[in-house]
Amino acid sequence: MTSRSLSHRFLLIAGLTLAALLLGVASLLTGPTVFGSREIADILAGGGDPVLRAVMIELRLPRALLGLLVGAMLGLGGAVLQGYLRNPLAEPSVLGTSNAAALGAVIALYFGIAQAWPLGLPLLAVAGALLGLAPLMLLAGRAESPLSLILAGIAVGTLAGAGISLALNLSPNPFAAMEIMSWLMGSLEDRSFSHVWLALPCILIGGALLLWDARALDALTLGEDAAQTLGVDLGRLRWRILAGTAIGVGGAVAISGAIGFVGLIVPHLLRPLTDRSPSALLLPSALGGAALLSAADIAVRLIPTDSELRLGVLTALLGVPIFLHHLVRERRLW
Numbered sequence: 001m002t003s004r005s006l007s008h009r010f011l012l013i014a015g016l017t018l019a020a021l022l023l024g025v026a027s028l029l030t031g032p033t034v035f036g037s038r039e040i041a042d043i044l045a046g047g048g049d050p051v052l053r054a055v056m057i058e059l060r061l062p063r064a065l066l067g068l069l070v071g072a073m074l075g076l077g078g079a080v081l082q083g084y085l086r087n088p089l090a091e092p093s094v095l096g097t098s099n100a101a102a103l104g105a106v107i108a109l110y111f112g113i114a115q116a117w118p119l120g121l122p123l124l125a126v127a128g129a130l131l132g133l134a135p136l137m138l139l140a141g142r143a144e145s146p147l148s149l150i151l152a153g154i155a156v157g158t159l160a161g162a163g164i165s166l167a168l169n170l171s172p173n174p175f176a177a178m179e180i181m182s183w184l185m186g187s188l189e190d191r192s193f194s195h196v197w198l199a200l201p202c203i204l205i206g207g208a209l210l211l212w213d214a215r216a217l218d219a220l221t222l223g224e225d226a227a228q229t230l231g232v233d234l235g236r237l238r239w240r241i242l243a244g245t246a247i248g249v250g251g252a253v254a255i256s257g258a259i260g261f262v263g264l265i266v267p268h269l270l271r272p273l274t275d276r277s278p279s280a281l282l283l284p285s286a287l288g289g290a291a292l293l294s295a296a297d298i299a300v301r302l303i304p305t306d307s308e309l310r311l312g313v314l315t316a317l318l319g320v321p322i323f324l325h326h327l328v329r330e331r332r333l334w
Contacts, residue, residue, distance in 0.1 A: 005275060012273055016287035020068060023294035027064035028056065030298050062196050063188045067294040069196070070188070070252040071262060073203045075289020076282060077249045078263020080210045083217035083278025084241055085150065088271075089323065091263035092249040095242065096156030097129050098260065101253040102184060103160040104128020109180050110167045121183075122198050122254035129250020132156050133242055186257035186312025188297050199255045206248015207286070209240045217278035259312045261319020262289050268322055 029035060033055050035043075042048030043056050077092040085094070092098055105125040107113070113120040135156055164184070171177035216237050219227040224234060253259070266288040267281055274280040293311075296318070300309040 009274070009280065012270075012284055013287065016270075016284055016291060020072075020287050020290040020294065023291050023298065024064045024068050027067055027294050027298055028060045030301050031055075031060060058192065059190075062191050062193050063297070064294070065196050066188050066191050066199065066255055067297045068290040069199055069203050070256045070259070071289040071291070071293025072286040073207060073248045073252040073289070074259065074262035074293065075266040076207055076210055076286040077245055078289075079267045079278070079281045079285035080213075080217070080241060081245065081263070082267050083281070084220065084237070086220065087150075088268065089264065090150075091261065092245055093157065093260060093263075094150060095153035095245055096132050096158075096160060097245050097249045098253050098258060099157040099160035099164070100132025100246075101125045101129035101250040102258050103163045104131075105183060105254065105257070106164050106167045106180050109183060110171065110176065119194060119198065122195060122251075125254030126198075126202060126247075126250050128160070129246045129253065132160065132250075133246040135159075182310070183257045184312070185310035186259035186315070187300075187308070187310050188256055189308060191255065195255045199251050202247050202251020202254075206244045206246075206251065209244030210248065211282060212240055212244075213237050214279035214282055217282075221278065257310075257312060259293070259315055261315045261323070262293055265315075265319050265322055266292055 033052065035052065035056065039048055039052055040056075043053050047053075074092060078090070081090040081092060081094060082088055084090075102125070104127050105114075105121050107128070108121040108124040113124065135152075164180075168177050168180060171180065216227065216232045219230045219232050222230075228234060266285050270284045270288050271281060274284060293315075296314050297311055300311055300314055303309050
């Protein structure tokens with residue numbers, strides 16, 4: 001890597017880091033309660049009005065942190081899966097992890113576990129994501145082709161989606177169905193530090209597993225046979241990517257609900273700014289995902305509506321045009 005490319009990469013990462021931090025701060029200052037510079041200074045000093053301090057520290061700070069953490073995980077997951085599957089349309093939901101996590105959360109809502117034990121919802125969502133990994137491995141078998149994983153992911157995702165539809169169909173009352181639908185649309189509203197501490201270990205472990213094989217993803221661009229010749233163990237690579245996706249994305253979805261397309265949008269926007277190698281895209285995608293989801297979370301609070309717009313709805317509105325653009329551009333390859 002030349003000094004010029006290193007300098008370009010450093011500037012890109014520094015710029016994305018600054019953008020994510022600034023948007024995180026902006027998230028702290030966005031909402032119906034307005035904070036002046038004096039109030040902010042008092043809160044930072046450990047004092048200030050107790051009500052304003054509670055709003056800033058107990059309500060907005062967890063939301064801002066989760067916007068950065070969840071966005072980073074979704075962006076990183078999309079970049080890794082696109083590199084491994086060598087498909088610009090791939091994102092975490094392609095392996096069924098998001099749907100499996102959503103099914104776990106729906107079970108918590110349907111049986112009233114979430115009401116009796118608030119942490120039951122995110123815990124069951126993480127468990128759903130991890131359990132979704134087992135049938136995925138069974139369906140994929142020993143095949144090392146990315147196509148096998150795509151087909152297995154479709155099967156797992158479809159099965160989980162059917163379970164969610166069944167829960168909605170059999171909901172004992174319309175309020176239960178409404179609660180499930182609200183969660184499925186995705187949001188970071190009303191999150192607390194308990195959600196942050198639950199998501200953080202999952203995201204750290206999942207992110208570490210996904211970043212482990214950055215160079216192996218570069219080797220895969222030459223083809224599976226060439227990658228094996230270069231010493232890449234495709235079986236272990238697949239296990240780490242699947243485990244990282246299940247743990248990291250499952251933990252993120254557990255807290256935020258179903259938020260799609262972040263893993264598609266961010267790598268698509270940043271790839272032209274890199275040398276297009278998968279490894280060069282991973283860290284920028286994590287930072288870009290943090291910035292994008294924070295910006296989207298700010299936007300849902302600023303858009304004038306009777307009730308706050310759901311975060312998953314906004315990311316879908318942003319992601320579908322990009323998905324269709326890629327679909328049209330790549331049609332000649334099919």
